[in-house]
Amino acid sequence: MLTTTAIFPDLPAFRPEKTRVSGLSLSRGDLTLVRDFSLDLGPGEAVLMSGPNGTGKTTLLRAIAGFVRPDEGRVSFGAGPEPASSADCVAWLGHADGLKSVETPRQALRFWAQMGGQGRSAILPLLRAMAIESLIDRPVSRLSRGQQRRCALVRVALANRPVWLLDEPAGPLDGGGRTRLADLVAWHRSRGGSVIAATHQLLDWSDARRIDLGAHR
Amino acid sequence: MSALGAILAREARLAWAGGGGPAGPAAFFLGAITLAPLAIGPAADLLVAVGPGIMGFAALLSVLQSADRLFGDDHVDGTAELYLLSGVSLPGLVLAKVLGQASATLWPLPVIGLFGALMYGVPVLPACVGALALLAAIPALSLIAGFAGALAAGVRRSGLLIALIATPMMVPVLIFAAGAGRSALAGDERALANLLLTIAVSLATAALAPFGIVAAVRSRMG
Amino acid sequence: MLSYFSNPQRFDRLARTLIPVFGSLTVVLLGVGGWLALLGSPPDYQQGETIRIMYVHVPAAYMAMALYAALAVASFVYFVWRHALADTAAEIIAPIGALFTVLALFTGSLWGKPMWGTWWEWDARMTSVLVLLLVYLGYMALRAALEDAQQAARTGAVLAMAGIVNLVIVKFSVDWWSSLHQPASLIRLDGPTIHASQLWPLVIMILAYSFLAGWLVLYRLRSQALRRRARALQRQRDQAARQREEAVS
Numbered sequence: 001m002l003t004t005t006a007i008f009p010d011l012p013a014f015r016p017e018k019t020r021v022s023g024l025s026l027s028r029g030d031l032t033l034v035r036d037f038s039l040d041l042g043p044g045e046a047v048l049m050s051g052p053n054g055t056g057k058t059t060l061l062r063a064i065a066g067f068v069r070p071d072e073g074r075v076s077f078g079a080g081p082e083p084a085s086s087a088d089c090v091a092w093l094g095h096a097d098g099l100k101s102v103e104t105p106r107q108a109l110r111f112w113a114q115m116g117g118q119g120r121s122a123i124l125p126l127l128r129a130m131a132i133e134s135l136i137d138r139p140v141s142r143l144s145r146g147q148q149r150r151c152a153l154v155r156v157a158l159a160n161r162p163v164w165l166l167d168e169p170a171g172p173l174d175g176g177g178r179t180r181l182a183d184l185v186a187w188h189r190s191r192g193g194s195v196i197a198a199t200h201q202l203l204d205w206s207d208a209r210r211i212d213l214g215a216h217r
Numbered sequence: 218m219s220a221l222g223a224i225l226a227r228e229a230r231l232a233w234a235g236g237g238g239p240a241g242p243a244a245f246f247l248g249a250i251t252l253a254p255l256a257i258g259p260a261a262d263l264l265v266a267v268g269p270g271i272m273g274f275a276a277l278l279s280v281l282q283s284a285d286r287l288f289g290d291d292h293v294d295g296t297a298e299l300y301l302l303s304g305v306s307l308p309g310l311v312l313a314k315v316l317g318q319a320s321a322t323l324w325p326l327p328v329i330g331l332f333g334a335l336m337y338g339v340p341v342l343p344a345c346v347g348a349l350a351l352l353a354a355i356p357a358l359s360l361i362a363g364f365a366g367a368l369a370a371g372v373r374r375s376g377l378l379i380a381l382i383a384t385p386m387m388v389p390v391l392i393f394a395a396g397a398g399r400s401a402l403a404g405d406e407r408a409l410a411n412l413l414l415t416i417a418v419s420l421a422t423a424a425l426a427p428f429g430i431v432a433a434v435r436s437r438m439g
Numbered sequence: 440m441l442s443y444f445s446n447p448q449r450f451d452r453l454a455r456t457l458i459p460v461f462g463s464l465t466v467v468l469l470g471v472g473g474w475l476a477l478l479g480s481p482p483d484y485q486q487g488e489t490i491r492i493m494y495v496h497v498p499a500a501y502m503a504m505a506l507y508a509a510l511a512v513a514s515f516v517y518f519v520w521r522h523a524l525a526d527t528a529a530e531i532i533a534p535i536g537a538l539f540t541v542l543a544l545f546t547g548s549l550w551g552k553p554m555w556g557t558w559w560e561w562d563a564r565m566t567s568v569l570v571l572l573l574v575y576l577g578y579m580a581l582r583a584a585l586e587d588a589q590q591a592a593r594t595g596a597v598l599a600m601a602g603i604v605n606l607v608i609v610k611f612s613v614d615w616w617s618s619l620h621q622p623a624s625l626i627r628l629d630g631p632t633i634h635a636s637q638l639w640p641l642v643i644m645i646l647a648y649s650f651l652a653g654w655l656v657l658y659r660l661r662s663q664a665l666r667r668r669a670r671a672l673q674r675q676r677d678q679a680a681r682q683r684e685e686a687v688s
Contacts, residue, residue, distance in 0.1 A: 368597065375584070
């Protein structure tokens with residue numbers, strides 16, 4: 001349900017993918033962060049992982065993305081005989097925005113569109129959807145944290161990949177930004193995409209599963 | 218433009234916009250070769266003898282100046298994770314990054330090296346050989362600096378650490394590159410051999426270092 | 440065999456038997472070797488009594504290189520198979536290897552003074568050992584600079600493996616560099632020309648240093664492993680206590 005007047009561009013359809021996490025265990029040194037975590041995520045679904053700081057939300061998300069090798073367990077994407085790799089299916093938003101301070105949103109997004117083999121036509125509509133189209137030529141260093149975050153969310157959407165892994169997506173966002181984030185996620189889910197978000201804020205996403213990591217140690 | 222070409226171009230653009238472009242390494246190089254005679258003394262025959270060596274030494278240190286930026290910035294601002302997920306061949310990506318930054322910032326070094334050698338009283342032909350050797354050494358030097366920078370990515374005040382890691386690895390290319398200039402000056406028949414060895418080390422480094430850099434970036438992902 | 444000993448209890452048992460054996464062998468070999476070096480072997484016809492420093496210097500240089508090879512192997516094992524023990528071994532070997540390198544450089548300088556007239560000569564061997572010292576220091580500095588222990592382990596392993604490739608090329612290039620001028624080399628270990636009376640003290644001292652290094656490594660490995668187990672038990676106890684508190688409140 002769109003609560004703003006945001007209109008999302010027509011991107012080429014991606015292939016919806018299932019995400020399966022089974023028996024994931026992660027530790028840092030001798031400290032066990034996560035023990036035997038399992039999750040099945042289908043197209044159109046969303047998971048909100050919550051928990052106090054230091055419970056391993058970020059590490060778990062990074063393990064699902066493939067940046068960290070888990071002690072045990074596995075992560076697989078896709079239901080077919082050959083599992084898809086995370087590089088095909090995952091769009092990532094980390095704590096840091098992945099933006100270069102000397103670049104403008106136009107330069108950064110054009111670069112990532114090129115990296116993904118996509119055209120530029122969706123850049124402006126997506127910026128408009130996140131209400132930052134007027135900042136397209138302002139260097140990232142001169143954007144506020146919230147504006148930078150919105151730009152990073154545009155980058156995620158631009159990647160046009162089925163599974164979104166978002167680490168504290170709403171961190172610096174104000175109320176308006178959180179609404180637009182919710183709309184963006186809803187649009188993505190309506191196209192068959194899925195989202196896993198780690199957050200210690202209360203995010204109001206419709207029909208999102210909630211997992212409290214404090215209980216998984 | 219392919220993805221690798223886009224990376225190369227972006228890195229060159231970032232070097233100009235954020236890192237001051239070629240100004241950094243060039244200024245350092247100029248400063249080093251200006252200070253050296255002040256320390257060594259103005260004796261002309263001494264300066265001629267050490268000229269090729271000083272050029273190689275100063276060029277090596279100049280390359281280290283921007284070593285922390287290339288992979289350190291990506292580590293800090295989260296771009297490294299995005300590169301990992303981009304689907305682009307990682308060794309190629311890494312090579313494109315290093316090449317992009319090197320082509321934008323290190324091209325003055327052989328030029329300054331040529332004029333510097335002439336200022337030290339080295340005759341034209343040996344000075345040209347020395348400059349050519351510097352050019353041949355740049356791939357090796359920048360890749361090793363990149364490797365050290367990737368290992369130390371995001372560490373505060375990593376300059377000293379990077380220098381300590383990179384210095385032993387730069388020994389072979391320094392020996393051959395400076396040796397080319399020295400042999401040309403002394404007129405012995407080793408000049409060509411040294412030059413070819415420099416090229417060989419640069420090629421070998423270009424073949425091996427990208428995999429090392431990918432391993433280094435991955436090891437710091439945790 | 441590697442995975443067999445990655446089990447902490449088994450390694451501890453092995454260490455407990457080996458440590459006193461290595462220790463006593465070290466003492467015996469150092470004693471015999473020292474006596475042979477100082478008293479039981481003749482002075483060199485060229486260098487006189489100063490040849491005796493060779494029996495301290497050459498084994499130290501040998502150990503410096505051998506320990507780096509061991510460090511690289513341990514790093515490789517950790518990189519491929521993720522044995523925590525291999526990483527701890529690498530971490531422990533580094534300062535020991537660095538110390539042997541310093542010993543080799545120092546005794547090399549002492550030995551060279553009567554021969555060269557200066558405290559240092561830039562010959563191929565000594566320069567290579569100096570570069571080796573820098574390699575050790577770089578490895579130790581990198582591990583110290585990284586706060587996350589797992590990152591320090593993985594990143595250190597990458598550097599150590601790159602280092603061993605680099606050292607081979609360094610050796611060749613330094614030989615090339617010094618070959619234009621041939622400074623008098625400290626030793627000429629050309630097989631048949633070394634006399635048995637010099638060979639025996641050398642071999643025994645090398646063995647003595649090897650067992651000394653082995654003793655040091657095993658001792659520190661074991662104490663490190665025990666310390667880690669104690670910390671893990673403590674953390675488990677704290678975690679259990681916290682969970683009990685949360686359950687109550």
